[in-house]
Structures are given as structure tokens and as C-alpha cells.
Amino acid sequence: MTTVQKIKEIEDEMAKTQKNKATSYHLGQLKAKLAKLRRELIAPSSGGGGGTGVGFDVARTGVASVGFVGFPSVGKSTLMSKLTGTHSEVSAIDFTTLTTVPGTVKVHGAPIQILDLPGIIEGAADGKGRGRQVIAVARTVNLIFIVLDVLKPLGDKKVVLRLRVREHTAKFLAQIIENELEGFGIRLNKKPPNITVRKKEKGGIAITHTVPLTNIDQDDIKGILNEFKLSNCDVAIREPNATADDLVDVIEGNRIYIPAIYVLNKIDAISIEELDLLYKIPMSVPISSKEWLNIDELIEKMWESLDLVRVYTKPRGLAPDYNAPVVLRRGKCSVEDFCNAIHKEIAKQMKYAIVWGSSAKHARGQKVGLEHILEDEDVVHISKK
Numbered sequence: 001m002t003t004v005q006k007i008k009e010i011e012d013e014m015a016k017t018q019k020n021k022a023t024s025y026h027l028g029q030l031k032a033k034l035a036k037l038r039r040e041l042i043a044p045s046s047g048g049g050g051g052t053g054v055g056f057d058v059a060r061t062g063v064a065s066v067g068f069v070g071f072p073s074v075g076k077s078t079l080m081s082k083l084t085g086t087h088s089e090v091s092a093i094d095f096t097t098l099t100t101v102p103g104t105v106k107v108h109g110a111p112i113q114i115l116d117l118p119g120i121i122e123g124a125a126d127g128k129g130r131g132r133q134v135i136a137v138a139r140t141v142n143l144i145f146i147v148l149d150v151l152k153p154l155g156d157k158k159v160v161l162r163l164r165v166r167e168h169t170a171k172f173l174a175q176i177i178e179n180e181l182e183g184f185g186i187r188l189n190k191k192p193p194n195i196t197v198r199k200k201e202k203g204g205i206a207i208t209h210t211v212p213l214t215n216i217d218q219d220d221i222k223g224i225l226n227e228f229k230l231s232n233c234d235v236a237i238r239e240p241n242a243t244a245d246d247l248v249d250v251i252e253g254n255r256i257y258i259p260a261i262y263v264l265n266k267i268d269a270i271s272i273e274e275l276d277l278l279y280k281i282p283m284s285v286p287i288s289s290k291e292w293l294n295i296d297e298l299i300e301k302m303w304e305s306l307d308l309v310r311v312y313t314k315p316r317g318l319a320p321d322y323n324a325p326v327v328l329r330r331g332k333c334s335v336e337d338f339c340n341a342i343h344k345e346i347a348k349q350m351k352y353a354i355v356w357g358s359s360a361k362h363a364r365g366q367k368v369g370l371e372h373i374l375e376d377e378d379v380v381h382i383s384k385k
Ligand SMILES: Nc1nc2c(ncn2[C@@H]2O[C@H](COP(=O)(O)OP(=O)(O)OP(=O)(O)O)[C@@H](O)[C@H]2O)c(=O)[nH]1
Pocket: 070, 071, 072, 073, 074, 075, 076, 077, 078, 079, 089, 090, 091, 092, 093, 094, 095, 096, 097, 098, 117, 118, 119, 120, 265, 266, 267, 268, 269, 287, 288, 289, 290, 291
């Protein structure tokens, strides 16, 4: 039996099994088994489709990257070409784009790399088409655009029905793509669960929790631990509404947490009433890449989601240069990171820095060292030794 077949078998068994006190332990074991099989599928050594993104990797430029993921012909390349000015083949024929096509767009002075990717279909994570190479690239970006075609498929002819169909279809299609990414260890718009599992030499299993366990019970947990052969460990759950999947994610470890925006494309071809309903889908931005509608909102949402930190340099006796920010990533935005982004020698030459802006304690500027954490739109002066 292939790994994909084994996965299918376990999924079927889980679907058939009613969750109750008697089955909890077994369901936990199945969840863990499933995660292990999926890990095999992602492993570069496994055949068929290939999981490494070989041939799909491109040189990375800019401070952050956005990957376009979606079914074929939803308009990914149309959007990418217009946004970046880089040519990526567009046509009404599915699977026009065959590999990663990179481009760059400057947003608020920050160069952002855009990766146009081939279309994926259901079963992509299991090796259908080039799905696994595409998703392997998606694992490396800072933001995913899940691009959807709001025209597909056309619903009922009756208007009221069609309105709902569009909204539900969009959600349904988004879910298929999301499942494919999840199958590859990508978690969208989610933080790593606040759960720790600490292995010990002996002493058995100890489970503690600072929040009520609503979606998982002791038997689920024990079933999962058993399948992972963790017979001596401390499990501490601090995540409200933690699930069995959360625990599996923590034990498996190689999960990647990436923000995502649902880009609902081709709104040029729908009515205002339909558009109003589409706006209800969380984390979504309706656009038309062909007619260039609502692209400003998309770029603003993209900027917010990337959560970048712009820092302006102030040379002695001169005004700060607001046109050329040094752009840093959240979590890597200390004064030292700022120095290194300019030149690797600067941190060594620095005596102190003066910072103005929201990270500074007072308006007249604060004297700080290399470890100081900067905020978006801070102004920094580096004083050399
Ligand atoms: N009406 C309308 N058509 C669009 C829009 N954007 C793209 N299209 C059309 O949709 C078709 C597919 O566009 P592509 O940009 O090639 O789509 P893709 O997602 O890159 O397709 P693959 O690379 O094959 O996955 C083309 O005929 C485009 O002209 C839009 O905003 N509105």
C-alpha cells in the first residue's frame, strides 16, 4: 500500500468512528498515525511528485515574500504581472504557469518579492500534479495569497440562491486549498499552540493544564502519546480550546505558521449584491486583477499582514531620509539588526544610537544600545566610536 492509500484508509476509519469516552484513546492514536504518514509524504526522500520544491526554487530578493496559491486559471499570473511589471504568461488554459515566476513590488519603500506559482488541484499534497513542489515553495514565504475565482463554478440561475452559492462556494474552495497546505504542515493565520511536551527518562506521563480542556481529553492525549512512543513525559497545556491536532503539531514540530489573505478575484463580472456577500468572508479582499479594482486595499492588507518595521536613518546635522527606509522583519528589528542591514561593520563601530519614535521612551529621543528593539517608522542616529 502506498503512503497516500494508508492515509486514505486512516481518514476513512476516523470518519466512521464516533467520538466518545470509549473511542478517544483510539482516535488520538489515529491522529498521530496520520501525522506520521503525512511526514513521510513531505520528506524529500519519498518518491512521486517530490517534496522539496526542486526546480521551483528561485533566488530570494527583497525583505519579505508573498506566494500566490490557488486552482488553475483563477488569475494568479494576471495579478502578479500587473503588480510587479514582470511578465508571467496569462491564458484561459489551465496550468499555464509551469514553475515559480518571481517579481518585485515596492510597498511603502519596501521591496516585496512576489512568487507566482503554478495552479494546484485537490490532492496536491498527496502528489497530484506539481502540487507538492508548489506547496514546498509556499512553505518558505512570509505571506500566502490564496487566490480564488469568484465566478467558479456558476451557481443556480435564481439570483438569491446564486448569491449564497457564490459565498459558500468561495469558502468551500478556500477550504480545499487550505487542506492541501495543512497536509504539508502549513498552518494559516494561526499561532503555534501554547503546549509543551517535555520528554523524561522515567516517571510516566504527567498532564497539566492552566485552561479547561474543551476539545481534548486525557484519553485523546494518552492515545497520541502512545502512538509517538512517549511513555515518559510532561505535557503542559496553556492553549485555550487546544485540540488533538494542536498536540500532534507540537509533537511533530516541523509546522510552519504563515499568515494568509483570501484574494477573491474577477469581481468585475459579478453584481454589487454578490460583492456585498463576498465581503463577509474573513481575511478576504475582493479584487479584479483584469480591471484593476480594489488593488489598493489588497496592497494595504498585504502590508499589514507582513508586519514589517521601517526605520529611517538620521545622519548628524541632517533631516532623516524618509524616502529610503531600512526595512526589517518583526522579531529581527533590534538596533543591531538595523546596523547589520546597512553594513556588517557598523555595529562594531557604534558607540550608541539615538532613537526617536514609538520605541523611544520620550519625544526628544532616547540613547540606546545594540539590543534596543525598534518600532515601525522609528528614526535612528548611529553615533560612532
Ligand atoms: N473577468 C476576469 N478575468 C480574469 C481576471 N483575472 C484573470 N482573468 C482571466 O482568467 C484567465 C486565467 O488567468 P491567469 O492569470 O492565466 O490565471 P492563473 O491563475 O495564473 O492560471 P494558471 O497559471 O494556469 O494556474 C485568463 O483568461 C485571464 O484573462 C479578472 O480579474 N476578471
